[in-house]
Amino acid sequence: MSDRTVLQRLLQDLRNPLFRNGYALMANTAITATLGMGYWLLATQFYTPEEFGRGQALITAMRLFASLTALGFVGALARYIPISGRSTSGVILRGYGMAAATGGAAAVGFLMTLPVWGDIYAVLGTPAMSLFFLGSVLVWSVFTLQDVALTGLRKATWVPVNNLVFGLVKMALLAVLASRLPSGGIFVSWMIPTAIALVPVNFLIFGIQVPRHIRATAETAQPPRLREMGRFLAGDFPGTLSMLAIVYLVPVLVAARVGEATFGRFSMAHTLGCMIELLAMNMAVSLTVEGSFDRSMLAANARRALKRALTIIIPIIGVALLAAPLILTVFGSEFAVEGTTLLRLMALAVLPRVLIEIYLSSLRALGQARKLALVQIGLAVLVLASMLALFPFVDVNAVGYGLLFSEILVALLIFRGLRKILKYGDTGQSSVTQRSPEAA
Template identity: 70%
Template sequence: MILRDLRNPLLRNGYALMANTGITAVLGMGYWLLAEHLYTPEEFGRGQALITVMRLFSSLTALSMAGALAKFIPISGRRIPELILRGYGLAGAVGCTAAVGFLLTLPLWGETYSWLGGLGPDLFFLGAVLVWTVFTLQDVVLTGLRQAVWVPANSLVFGLVKMGLLVALAGALPHGGIFVSWVIPTALALIPINWFIFGYVVPRHQRNNPTNERPPRLREIGRFLAGDYPGALSILAIIYLVPTLVSTQVGPAVFGRFSMAHTLGCLIEGLALNMAVSLTVEGSLKPGELADNCRRALRRAYTILVPVIAITLLAAPLILMIFGQEFADEGTTLLRLMALAVLPRVLIEVYLSALRAQGQARRLAFVQIGLAVLILGSILALFPIAGVEAVGWGLLVSELLVAALIYGELRKILRVGQSEQPIVTQRS
């Protein structure tokens, strides 16, 4: 069955991205385990907070561009290089502009971000935002070109170099070493990966996938982005704004323990997102097979995720105990709740990817915004009572509710796929 699956571009790309998440999880745990032993608890938490806020600004437009690139790259033909470069430029410009605003208001964000005070650290942070923006979109570009098999190799090299630099900087840079060790390997990876994309992968894709369709016009892409962007911002708020807000409410050491459990929970959630990205690509290339591909994505995602979630529920204390007893005491419930929340999230992500492949930007934004409002509202309401565990409860309750609300529409897509598109359009 595995060999047959690998001949299917949907599953091959999906499996590659899931493998990438697994590699990221294993190397990430090794990285943070080293960081916990080499740096003080305060510096450990500060490093996690800086990386989180860097990702927040990098994703302000990159998250929306990811959906657009996954949808339009497969059908852009000769305009693929132009589309990729415009995506890099737009996402980088927006991220750096927002980061400048953050740096100008730095005193408002608490002591956790005090390392950024000064021209040198500020410029380094802006460069990090730009670098991470392009690094993030590279994976989407490879997926859109049906070459996601290269993404795990990139992550493997990146993770190993990052760990080596972390150790090397522990004595020379006790303050800020975690953040620097994360950014430098990312910057070094940009040149060879983009040379590979533009010099080999794009020309090969254009030769092997000739399209008779008119390449999408910039206005068409702009309309998609305008519809998708509000929803993408909402998802951004869930992924990165929530931990950033938590970092302003607790000290660096407490945030470090929260962030470890939250990071592991997000890695499990990433497995659901991986298959969904592949579904968007195949839905754009083969709209008539959308229903079949949605069913395949759901079956394979749950086949992989259910055992992972079960192991996480049973072994969460042992997993976090690797980092210390305090990590297990404060993070076990949060990790378990986030793992459970992935079960309904799979349904939501498959539904969103189907809408994205159909170009249903208005309904896509409506679902994403609704989900974000529910999650943020519930976390804010529960935080005074449950503390950092409110993040897990907010995710689980909100995603169960949204999954129940979209289930009827998802069943229609699973039954007849693209032929249902006019009905969905009328209802939006």
């Protein structure tokens, strides 16, 4: 394929909101991954291996509690913001409030039971660090959802801009605090820029983009009733909570079982593997948004989203499999020795995850919350059970083996349903009748 043909196809994609949002979120993942590697590389230079592992553990725990409800609202906001009209601000603010309240309550419970979670979290035992951790959970709850709000408003192009600035400021602050705060500097440098970023981004959301969205959708908006959103969340939230266990609870469980330095090396490979997985999830979130706007195009958009996601992700998986030792050696030889197998296993697991995420996002667009929850809960149970069963035999690599086995199995189980969506969408009609000239 010629360079001109590739450019023409890219320009055509960018005129489609599905792919404009999807590419913006993928660009955000690439920016986050690049700056994240730079951040953690600096951390290995400025901090001891033990402090590096402790910083990773604190950030992981904070994100776990902040995401308890925040991630539960990802699907709901992507589903309902596009059709909320004059209720858009209220929908977003309710998401912010419930996420912060639930995350804060969970964080308080965690702080009251610190001895149960291992020595790695003992640094949170002082009143000052406890309050800072609690505040961090509240801040990250909102930070998580503001990107989803922009995506639901079809303005995901602002997401990579926000995270680019956030990443650069975070790296600069890490270097400044290295000599002034050798213990806790990693966690503090992560959270201060996060709190600052809330102000301009939410001004952009509520002051500019929401009014524009209301004007643009005034004639077609169908604001959801609280009861309708409640039914959706009742089905979607348990499943999303299960997916949260895979992303954030697994590292917390590992941290409780290994030393600080070992956890730091595990966490670096795990973080890189999760970043590859995010590429699949980001295109899928955009599919939920566009499916909510126009269900008749769901089959065509799902096919195109799957094709584009595989086109981008397969080469990245190949690079990860071949270059995993070289990538991890950047952080130190110990990282490569202990993390190569884990990173390769997690990269392979992303391939079936693409199919799963396209299927899940299609179910969200269709409002099929019960089936959505069943798939997500089943996947989480498989991952956690297989990881815990394998941990005594293969140590931290149990996370990789558990993910790969579980996601292949679930992909096989949902494949028939995915084929039906790719062919018919939700109308039961032939895909030929749904296909637009642009999607052909």
